[in-house]
Amino acid sequence: MSTEVSMERLVRTYLAANGDEDVQEVVSAIESGSSTVLLLVRALGEPLTSTEDAVRTRGLNLLSEVLTRIPKEKLSEQATRVLTKFYIDKLEDLHVIVPALKGILSLESFSHFGDEEAVKVFEALVQNIKMRAHVQATRFIVFMIIDALLKHRRDALKSLGNVFIGGYIELANGEKDPRNLLQAFSIDRVILTEFETKSKIDDLFDITFCYFPISWKPPAGDPYGISTDDLRNALRQCLSATSLFGPLAMPTFLEKLSATVGAAKIDTLQSMTACFPIYGQTALQPFAQKTWDALRMEIFQPLNDETQDYSLKTLISFIQTSYPSTDAQLDGIAVEITKECIGLLKEPERDQAKHAIKTLGALLESSPAVAKHACGQSLDTLLRLFRDPSAGSARGAVMDAITGLLSSLMRAAADGLYDVSEVLASKKDELVSCFVSSIRSSSLRQNALNAILEITQIAGLITTEEITFMCQACTEILLEESSQETQETLLQVLKQFSRNAPKALEETCLPLLFAQLPDEAPALEADEKREHYWRILSALQSLCLEPVLFQVLVVRLVTKLDIICSLKLDDSPEALIEVSAAYSHAILETLRKTIQSKIHAKHNDFAKYLDQLVPRLFSIFLRAALSPSSVRQIPCNTILILDASNIVNLLTQTASSTEQARFVTSLFHAYFNGTYTQIAYDAVRIPKDVPFTPFATDASSKSKDLVPILCGAIIGLRKEVDLSIDIPTAMVKRFAEWCLSTADSALQRDAVLRALSTLINKRLEDITPFMNETLPSYGNDVLLNPTVSLPRRLVCLELWVWVGRALLVRSDDSIRTLVDDLFDLFPDSNIAYDAALAIGRISQGGVDVLTKENHATIRFLHMQKFFNLLIPTLITGAKDTSVPDTTRQTLYLAALAAVVINIPHAVLSQVLPSILPLLFRCLQLSDAGLRANVAEVFAAIAADDVLASTSLTEHSPSLIKALLANSVPVAGEPTSVRLRVAALKSLAAIPAAIRYDVLHPLKPTVISQLGKAVDDHKRSVRKEAVEARAKWYRYHG
Amino acid sequence: MASITEIYNANPIIAASVNTARTKPIRHETRYLWSDDPDSKGPLSGLAGSREESDEDSEEGEEIDNIEIFELLRGIYDPEHPLTLEQLQVVNPSHIFIRPPNPPSPGAATNVLVEFTPTVPHCGMSTIIGLALRVRLLRALPERMKVDIRVRKGSHQSENALNKQLNDKERVAAALENTALLEVVEKCLAGEQPTLI
Structure with a gap:
């Protein structure tokens, strides 16, 4: 008895206070079993029969709210039935309809809610709810209820048959709100696919197609999170849900297609594409001619390329649906389309012919029977046209037309639509011979190459013999062709061959190319010969990616390098040494770039080259470095040593830990113990009289120059690889x-600093003594010690930069001390400016040394962390007026200008308000490089419309004046192309970002000042100036 | 908005794009001896001192030439087709002529002559095309360059009248006062197809 009392009390409290905690108390009471839902209903008896609308509403609200919160098993079958009945009755009371609907919605999810209840609820909805009389939110609940009923009680609703469909149509008819429509469309889709709809199809058509095409646009700010495309896609799901729509929909589609433009037209085309396969052949048949007429309009008089593309897709869907079988006798619209297009091919260089080829291409990507017909007909016509002696200048256009068809065939083959090889079998020989003869004529070469590129990409069509044949012809032309564009296409074609048939390339093309490489470098004046070897090398570089071809490349190029570097140069002029070194550089770069491309393409045949390539290179350099002769030798050139070290770096990067450990151990033995036999190829040729001790204090400069090769390897090491001869801290020291x-x-120093930086980054835990003792002692004894010579201090500053980068990338806190050391140098005018720039260099982060490829330890958001630490110090320093001399402030500004370019965009938008006034001052620094940094940052800000309009609008007039001042050279002030380009880029981005009314007084000034910039003496600057000026001319209110 | 319903040339011939990449001048300088590719990369490649950056800003000038003027014009859209003047071969680098002042003096004008070829001799769009060319060059060339725009000899039936119209300062100025006309020109320049119909 006491429980009943308590329920009544709870209800009273709720009615008085209407609080959420009161609902929760009721819920807890029911959950704990101390009360039941039926008791709640009884307690609500009085309020629910009250004459006051508000009281009834509140009472029912409580019940509905409780139902949403209590566990689903708390309601017995009996109680569910009673409550359903209860709620259905309430639907008659207009004032409590909203809570009643909410109650029904939650009731529906209870386990005992059965078919009988579902039917009753639905009938009551139809009977009592007049949708148009209610607001969106209420209608939304009705749709939710029907959706839920369909989900859980579909069979019960199906048994209602047309009663259900008719009732639903009545409810859904006239709905306009996008939120409700999304819900309604998903219900429509279920009805259309699952229900027997034949007799009601007209009405269903009306309540779906009346929305097509959707033209609704979300209001500004998009409060509902619904996009036009959401609605379009949902509606399309309905339109394409049943074949019964076919006969009704076709006239609508055709009418909408001609009546719409832009996005609505594309929506129409996409919907047609999606619906045709569902509607089927029979539905399309009566409308075939009209459909083609409509599509012809869109394809041959296109509004734009996009519409044309979608129309072609629709055409494909149309033909695929109209010609489902593969071997039928072909007649009807497809034959007509083919004939029409072929008629247009007679004048292949005209605009309409281009559209005709696209149309034929669409047929080739449709059903097999049509494709065979269209392919045969069109290739016959084009080949006949090509052979016609009077064709003359049209041949190029014919070839392009063939290329267009081949590219459609390639897609058809890739999608497995039909056996393309079989369709093309009878034409293949003629095509190939036509292409090969055409590449020999310079006027058709480019067109024929494009055609070859397409035809070789058709899977399974071209045999290895045919590739060999074409490869031979292409290589011959490659050697004589001068146009850069054609050369690129040739290489693309050969590259395609190298993937399909590497052997063909190895046998025909590569020997011809290698034979073109001279054994001796061309003389200094022989520019054309030099251009020639560059061309051959760059061709080899793009062709020799496949493992078997790469192997050939390595062997041939290293042999060539060995020959060039072994030249006897005793009394040769300096120039000969230089040209030979340049030739060697080109060869080494070819190797490096090829390896780089292979890494990019995820090849993994590198392991053996640590043993095959590196020892041969090392040996070449070591022979020169240890030669007792005083004559300068080619491999002593430091550029070549760096090339080699870059190659070593790439090969090390890709090796496994075990391979790395073995390799680096033999390198260490060579560099620190002088035992190089393991790592040098053909060691007998290396002079024995001079020991190899590059790290010794008395080592010759020539041997010290070889240190970068070791560094290249160290930079690429994985963290876990043991340094074998030294503990890390000793090595770093x-x-x-x-x-x-x-x-x-x-050069020697920088290479070692890079290696040192990677060691610190990867092994920081192992080098605490270095970080805690050695580094601070360098700081006190060298960096901050004004009595030490400046060059030595600058080397130490460089050490700080590289240690700083190592720490920055791994977000280590000790970077703070390091940066503070640099600020401590500001009072020392000898080194202050270098220190400011050094901060900028640290802020570049890992550059191309501390990278993922080099297995560096990189923390997420390390840049953000660093700048959050640095920026406040810079701001305080630049604003600090306690020192009367402004040099100090200028140093902080210089540091800011040096770092600002490296600030990630996300951080920049946060700190921008506080640094903006400082950036304006930075635009007046004397260093043009620093000003260019700032101008580039402004260009990046202006390109971000939101950031620019919030942060720049207020200051934009002064910004524009500062940028204009930097966009043209001023006598006596340093400037640079980079600065002027960046300033002009910022100016060009401003009209899109800042409201016109803010800047309109400045428009004449800007346009007149830019009139000077378009007369810049550098072409790249003029280009930006023209762009900026055009934007300002178009800047209107 | 002017309503022009007649299409003057419904099926024009389309040309491939002209390759204007400049061939690198061959000079006996170190960088051309060492590499044809300025952007070589590698963790140690920056060390040898960057050879390229040093002469990036050399004072050596690059004069405005016919290719550069062609590049200013090639992207302008035809008022009638969604195609550029380059694709329709209305403008062509070899039909642009530049005559520097003789004798060279800093203040004197450089003369530029741009000849264009309408796609058909009765093309009624020629004035708009000519106007678009003029406006583009007015905005993109320095003031010291004096521009003449003419239709190519023999390519248009009312050649003389057209040439007179295009080079008459006052008539050009008056045409640009016409907002509807200016809008069409702006759209051609911005690379959009103007809606004439």
């Missing part, structure tokens, strides 16, 4: 010491 005292060129 040895390198740092060597940089500061022994190295005698910037």
